[in-house]
Amino acid sequence: MTKTTQKILLDLVTYAFLTAGAVMMLAPFLWMVATSFKIPADQFTHTLIPNPATLDNFRKLFSFDLNFPRLFMNSAIISLLTVIGQLLTCAMAAFCFAVVKFRGRNLLFTLLLVTLMIPEQVTLIPNFIIFKWLHLVGTSVPLWLPAFWGGAFGTFLLRQYFLTIPRELVDAARVDGASLWQTFWRIYLPLGKPALAALAIFTFQGAWNDLLHPLVYMPTVPNTTLTVGLAFFQTQLTMGGRFTVLMAGALISILPLILVFFFAQKQFIEGISLSGLKR
Numbered sequence: 001m002t003k004t005t006q007k008i009l010l011d012l013v014t015y016a017f018l019t020a021g022a023v024m025m026l027a028p029f030l031w032m033v034a035t036s037f038k039i040p041a042d043q044f045t046h047t048l049i050p051n052p053a054t055l056d057n058f059r060k061l062f063s064f065d066l067n068f069p070r071l072f073m074n075s076a077i078i079s080l081l082t083v084i085g086q087l088l089t090c091a092m093a094a095f096c097f098a099v100v101k102f103r104g105r106n107l108l109f110t111l112l113l114v115t116l117m118i119p120e121q122v123t124l125i126p127n128f129i130i131f132k133w134l135h136l137v138g139t140s141v142p143l144w145l146p147a148f149w150g151g152a153f154g155t156f157l158l159r160q161y162f163l164t165i166p167r168e169l170v171d172a173a174r175v176d177g178a179s180l181w182q183t184f185w186r187i188y189l190p191l192g193k194p195a196l197a198a199l200a201i202f203t204f205q206g207a208w209n210d211l212l213h214p215l216v217y218m219p220t221v222p223n224t225t226l227t228v229g230l231a232f233f234q235t236q237l238t239m240g241g242r243f244t245v246l247m248a249g250a251l252i253s254i255l256p257l258i259l260v261f262f263f264a265q266k267q268f269i270e271g272i273s274l275s276g277l278k279r
Contacts, residue, residue, distance in 0.1 A: 037053045040242060070222045075208055093112075094157075143217060
């Protein structure tokens with residue numbers, strides 16, 4: 001067997017495994033999409049093309065007492081505020097660690113990375129006590145305010161990308177009399193759009209899909225987020241055997257994630273690929 005034949009066989013086996021993995025990941029998603037357009041009598045069938053197809057599931061979804069539009073807006077507002085907070089604070093911290101030279105910079109950055117090993121569940125109770133003392137439990141503030149405190153992952157991601165930007169741009173800006181803030185705002189932020197887009201997608205996905213924190217701070221419907229609402233909604237619908245309506249709600253809940261990634265996929269891929277070139 002020649003080397004060319006071996007390479008072809010190896011490629012075929014690799015593509016076969018990748019195709020099988022793609023099918024396993026896409027199958028639940030395709031079933032969800034198909035079920036959301038089926039009539040209740042066909043909800044347990046294995047066909048991926050509904051026959052007949054209907055939009056009644058989406059109309060029924062908005063007719064329940066769940067107040068689906070309000071839950072959707074709550075999740076959207078909280079996710080957008082979380083993204084804004086992470087982009088601002090992480091970008092400023094990353095700029096300091098990548099450009100500004102000060103004593104103990106590497107040690108401080110290492111200590112920041114160590115916090116990545118601390119699970120969020122460990123800090124949940126102390127944070128809850130603080131927000132309860134501030135009388136903010138029951139509001140959306142505890143869900144988006146911590147994003148304005150920065151984050152280790154976002155700081156690390158943006159710092160690695162900022163290190164790829166030529167240092168000569170900073171020197172030229174200083175010669176022209178630009179301050180650190182002007183250098184950050186006019187040079188690093190515009191050039192860091194790919195990494196910022198990647199961080200925005202990660203942050204938006206995490207905030208949109210978060211179930212634990214909204215369940216702790218905003219457990220009442222319809223003042224909570226879409227994930228908690230669907231969790232309560234699931235019990236009612238599965239007991240009534242209405243999986244088609246539940247799948248319609250799940251489909252609407254993931255559409256923002258698909259749209260965000262679709263419009264920012266180029267910057268997302270570029271930001272991820274270039275963020276680890278320097279350290």
